[in-house]
Amino acid sequence: xxxxxxxxxxxEPSVTSPKMTARDLNLFYGDNQxxxxxxxxxxERQVTALIGPSGCGKSTFLRCMNRMNDTIDGxxxxxxxxxxxxxxxxxxxxxxxxxxRIGMVFQKPNPFPKSIYDNVAYGPRIHxxxxxxxxxxxxxxxxxxxxxxxKEVKDRLPEPATGLSGGQQQRLCIxxxxxVSPEVIxxxxxxxxxxxxxxxxVEELIDELRSxxxxxxxxxSMQQAARVSQRTAFFHxxxxxxxxxxxxxxTNPKDERTKGYITGRFG
Amino acid sequence: MSLTYLLLAVALLCAVSFYFGxxxxxxxxxxxYSNLHSLPAHYGMYTALWCGLPALGLLLVxxxxxxxxxxTMIVADLPEEVTSNSGLLSxxxxxxxQIAAGGGEHLTVSPEIVEAGHRLANLNTIAxxxxxxxxxxxxxxxxxxxxxxISSEMRARNNVERLFRYIMIVCSAxxxxxxxxxxFSLLFEALHFxxxxxxxxxxxxxxxxxxxxxxADQVASDGAFGAIPLFVGTLLITLIAMFVAVPVGLFSAIxxxxxxxxxxxxxxxxxxxxxxxVPTVVYGFFAALTVxxxxxxxxxxxxxxxxxxxxxAAGLVMGVMIIPFVSSLSDDxxxxxxxxxxxxxxGLGATKSETIRHVIFPAALPGxxxxxxxxxxxxxGETMIxxxxxxxxxxxxxxPLQAVTTVTVQIVTLLVGDQExxxxxxxxxxALGLLLxxxxxxLNVFALKVVQKYxxxxx
Ligand SMILES: Nc1ncnc2c1ncn2[C@@H]1O[C@H](COP(=O)(O)OP(=O)(O)O)[C@@H](O)[C@H]1O
Ligand SMILES: [Mg+2]
Numbered sequence: 168x169x170x171x172x173x174x175x176x177x178x179e180p181s182v183t184s185p186k187m188t189a190r191d192l193n194l195f196y197g198d199n200q201x202x203x204x205x206x207x208x209x210x211e212r213q214v215t216a217l218i219g220p221s222g223c224g225k226s227t228f229l230r231c232m233n234r235m236n237d238t239i240d241g242x243x244x245x246x247x248x249x250x251x252x253x254x255x256x257x258x259x260x261x262x263x264x265x266x267x268r269i270g271m272v273f274q275k276p277n278p279f280p281k282s283i284y285d286n287v288a289y290g291p292r293i294h295x296x297x298x299x300x301x302x303x304x305x306x307x308x309x310x311x312x313x314x315x316x317x318k319e320v321k322d323r324l325p326e327p328a329t330g331l332s333g334g335q336q337q338r339l340c341i342x343x344x345x346x347v348s349p350e351v352i353x354x355x356x357x358x359x360x361x362x363x364x365x366x367x368x369v370e371e372l373i374d375e376l377r378s379x380x381x382x383x384x385x386x387x388s389m390q391q392a393a394r395v396s397q398r399t400a401f402f403h404x405x406x407x408x409x410x411x412x413x414x415x416x417x418t419n420p421k422d423e424r425t426k427g428y429i430t431g432r433f434g
Numbered sequence: 435m436s437l438t439y440l441l442l443a444v445a446l447l448c449a450v451s452f453y454f455g456x457x458x459x460x461x462x463x464x465x466x467y468s469n470l471h472s473l474p475a476h477y478g479m480y481t482a483l484w485c486g487l488p489a490l491g492l493l494l495v496x497x498x499x500x501x502x503x504x505x506t507m508i509v510a511d512l513p514e515e516v517t518s519n520s521g522l523l524s525x526x527x528x529x530x531x532q533i534a535a536g537g538g539e540h541l542t543v544s545p546e547i548v549e550a551g552h553r554l555a556n557l558n559t560i561a562x563x564x565x566x567x568x569x570x571x572x573x574x575x576x577x578x579x580x581x582x583x584i585s586s587e588m589r590a591r592n593n594v595e596r597l598f599r600y601i602m603i604v605c606s607a608x609x610x611x612x613x614x615x616x617x618f619s620l621l622f623e624a625l626h627f628x629x630x631x632x633x634x635x636x637x638x639x640x641x642x643x644x645x646x647x648x649x650a651d652q653v654a655s656d657g658a659f660g661a662i663p664l665f666v667g668t669l670l671i672t673l674i675a676m677f678v679a680v681p682v683g684l685f686s687a688i689x690x691x692x693x694x695x696x697x698x699x700x701x702x703x704x705x706x707x708x709x710x711x712v713p714t715v716v717y718g719f720f721a722a723l724t725v726x727x728x729x730x731x732x733x734x735x736x737x738x739x740x741x742x743x744x745x746x747a748a749g750l751v752m753g754v755m756i757i758p759f760v761s762s763l764s765d766d767x768x769x770x771x772x773x774x775x776x777x778x779x780x781g782l783g784a785t786k787s788e789t790i791r792h793v794i795f796p797a798a799l800p801g802x803x804x805x806x807x808x809x810x811x812x813x814x815g816e817t818m819i820x821x822x823x824x825x826x827x828x829x830x831x832x833x834p835l836q837a838v839t840t841v842t843v844q845i846v847t848l849l850v851g852d853q854e855x856x857x858x859x860x861x862x863x864x865a866l867g868l869l870l871x872x873x874x875x876x877l878n879v880f881a882l883k884v885v886q887k888y889x890x891x892x893x
Contacts, residue, residue, distance in 0.1 A: 238780055240696065267783035277774035280797050289792065290782040340778070347782060 186211040186381045187232060187351060192246035194227055194236065201227045205246075205407045207400055209351070214373060214382045216396035216413065218389060220428065223402040225385040226274075229353050232383065233269040234262050250351070267294055270344030272354040276336035278328035278343075283320050286328045286339055287311060290347035306346055313379075314342035315372050334365025341372065345380075352376065354384040358391065370395050389429060393417055401425045436562055440493075444573055448486040451577040455481030455584060462586045472591035480590040483597045484580035489573040496565055504557050508550055516546075530554050620871060623864035630858040631659045636865060638662065642828035642839075644848060644859045659862050661869065663830040667745065667838030671820060672813040674749025674834055675756055679813075680806055682753075683760025691765050692790055703765075710758040714818040721751035721823035729835075738835060743825035746834040752819050756809045763808065767801030767885075768794055800884050807881035811874040817842040841870050 185208035194202040201224050209215050209232075217225045227236070234255060236242045248255050255265055267290070278286050287307045290296075297303040307324075311317040316338045320331070328339055337357055344352055354373070358366040373382060373395050386392050392399050393413060400410040401424070409422045420426045456478030463469045470477075508530060509517055516526050526547055532538035533551025541547075584590070628636070639660020686706065690699055726747035733740030740746070771794050779789040795802075825837030826847060848863040 233781065235777065235781060238777070263783045263785050265783070266781060271777075271781035273774060273777060273781070275774055277772070277778040279775060279778065279793050289779075289784075293782070293784050293788050293792070343778075343782065 182208040182210055184211075185209055186251065187383075188247075188249045189228070189231070190247040190249075192228070192231060192244070192248060194224075194231060194245075195243045196239075197241045201405050202231070203405045207407055207410060209381060209383055210398060211381050212377060212379070213397040214377050214384060214395050215398045215400060216392035217383065217385045217400050217402060218387070218392050218428070219402035219408075221387070224405040225402050226355050228402065229271075229355055229383060229385055232351070232353055233266050233271055235266075235271065237262060267347050268349055269351045269353060270347060270349035272337070272340050272344055272352065272357050274356045275360050276333055276340055278331070278336050278339050280327065280329055282325045283328045283331070283339065284324040287342050287346050290343060294347060296347065310342040310346040311339075313345050313376070314338045315368065315375075316342055332365070334361050334368060337361060337365070337369060338372065341369070341376075345376070349380065351381045351383065354382065356385050356387060359387065366391075389417070401428060403428070436566070440566060440569060443570065444486055444489050447489075447570070447573045447577065448482040451485040451581070452478040452482040454577070454581055455479070458581060458584050459590070462584070470586050471589050472594075476590040476594050477584050477588075479594045480588075480597075481577060481580040481584070483594065485573050485577040487597070487601075488576045489569045492569060492572050493565070496568075500561055500565075504554070504561065507557065508554055511550060511553070513546055526550075534558065617871070620864055620868045623861055624868040627858060627861035627865045630861065631865075635659060636661055636862075640830060642844070644844075644862055657858060659858065659865075661841070661866065663828040664839060664841045664844055664866070666830060666832065667824070667828070668814055668840040668842075670745050670832055670834060670838055671749045671752060671824060671840060672810060674746060675752035675813045676806070676810060678750055678753025679756040679760050679809060683757045683809075684764055684802065686757070687761040687765040687768060688790060690761070691768050692786065692794070706758050706761060709754070710762075712755070714755065714816065715822075717751050717755050718818040718822035721747050721819050725751055726823055733835065740835045741825070741837045743823060743837040744835050745824060745838045748820050748824040749834065751823065752813055752816055755816070755819065756813055759812060760805055760809050763805030764798070764802045767805065768798045770801070771797045800887060804881040804885035807877050807884070811877040811881070814877075815842065815870065815874050817846060821846055841866050845870075 187209040189205050189207045192202055192205040193200065205224075205228060207228075217228065219225055230236045231244065231248055232255075236244065244256065250265070250269065253260070279289065281289070284307055287310050288303055291303060291306050297306060308317065308321075311320060316335060319335060320339075328336065331339060337360070341352075341357075357373075358369050361369065370391065373384065376382060377397075384392075384395065396413045398410065399413045399416040401408045401416065401420075401422075403424050409416065409420060409425045411421075416425065417429060420429060456474045459470055459472075459474040459477035463474070467473060505527070508527075509523070512523075512526065516522050526543075529538060529541050529543050529547055530551045531554065532541065533543075533548060534554035536555075538551065636659050639658060640662050641658040641660045642663045643658050645657055690703055690706070694702060722743070726742055726744060729744060729747050730740045730742050775793050775797060776789055779793045784792070820840045820843050824840060824843060826839050826843065827837050828839050828844070829836055831838060845863045845866050848859060848866075854860065
């Protein structure tokens, strides 16, 4: 067997025409380096799961992909992240439009203190995606439908979103992200604040969204990664250790560290 | 002052008892503090408190009753014809205390009074000596008793805890009682006023000219006590102040909180807060000597007739005074909007100003409203600036270029100078004060309710 170098392995040349890529990505919080030479490809219309022990840089990496790290003071980024072969850190890129193309769902449900309707309508309104109230209604309804929430909330759209249950709030946040028709949806531990039943619903939803969107999900639950994702990337101490088909990662990991984490020997 | 020495002595005794109490506990512990129920310092504290508190309590009671008791003793010995007339009596008591203080040689008074003066001096000396003796012995007794109670099982820690609770209860009681006292005296005097002037005339009258005849033979009006012009003036100035303070304060808060780099913020925020530290009297003469003439001269250039004391000048300067108040309060509420909401908005591709307008500001709005209401109640109660810059004429006008007067200004002018305490003119100050108090109280309560409601939402 040939000797495989670390970067050759993580770059995984097998993926053709990825939706997004990261190349030699290094990130520093002030003087602390949080990501080391990360090379990762995100395949279109698949769910990619990022796993790894706490503090290994999963969220940090995820936030690099829609430049949310720009909102944090003292962050320096080296390397390249592309969306459809264009560098998203290029000066010519409009961050605001970029984030409309790459939606994000956060760990804790964070609906705005507005009505359910206004939450979903927020994105289309600020981006001027609609010309009439009817069009807006249409987008709100389809987004809620896609997020599997329409049946539960269609009679209470003017009510405050903060009155929904945690699971409903999280699906509302997904609907809110879907409403701006992004190409990629990033999710940072979207189920960690939810009970098992709400979690099952969100997982089901992620599986359905896969047919229209490219999804990257951070999760601390390996079962969840196994259930929802097609590809899995394992991070450890700021480095991408291994990435591959989810089946392969869970049944036949190449790296000792991956094996150790998956079998629960450390983490 | 003997009182200062006395307090120092008690403090010293407390320190001594702390030391002894602690020593005793250490001795009882046989070198292991875990043999004791509480830490040695707790035992020290326990003895110190028992030494100091009863003595201080005694001092308080003593000071409350000493004067009355001594006076009763003096009065009892005065001749009948003096005590039966209250005017003569207060005159006599005055002379007596002068003589007792060592003066009064120029007074032409009867020998009884002189003798009473010496007696008073005597009594005072005795009382002082007695106070010292009694206080020190109470402190010593407290020390001895608490010292003897110290044992390894004694729960000094819990006892100290309880004593501190009582101390705090007493302190808050003092704060509350003085507020209640002030309110009641306001209420009482205002009622007195309403006995002379009908409340309806006061509340709805359109004319304010409190000049009344002091002596029956003087030519003067009966006075008119309609408070409306004063409140219109107050409102006008408050409104102008808010027109300055709300936008400027709010936008500077938004800039400081959302846009400014940490470095700039570290400099600019304290600088803004210095504005809050400028004494209002400085703002006052700034308004009267700089802003008002400036407005008048420029008004003249524009062909406007600006009076040299105008509501505009006072309102503008008051607005500047309130800026830091509005900006620091709204900065607080906006920074309490959770980061997750900002992230949610940025994550959807919103710009900074969109996020501020559509997410942060609406979420913080109740808190900002509360901040503005608190600022309004401050503006209404503000006195110094308007006294100096707004004028005294109780004009009923909403023209900001004219002189108006405010409730606080009138209260000041009513009470400055020689007054007959019982006249309607003087008493009307209390009625105005009461009304002002009720209005600001109402505003504050409402504002705090609004702010609280907002707080609950994110907890
Ligand atoms: N805003 C921040 N400022 C400074 N350091 C951070 C910040 N966010 C995360 N880090 C650090 O970066 C590392 C990776 O964190 P994170 O990406 O949140 O890990 P994960 O999501 O995998 O648990 C951690 O060591 C963390 O302390
Ligand atoms: Mg994380």
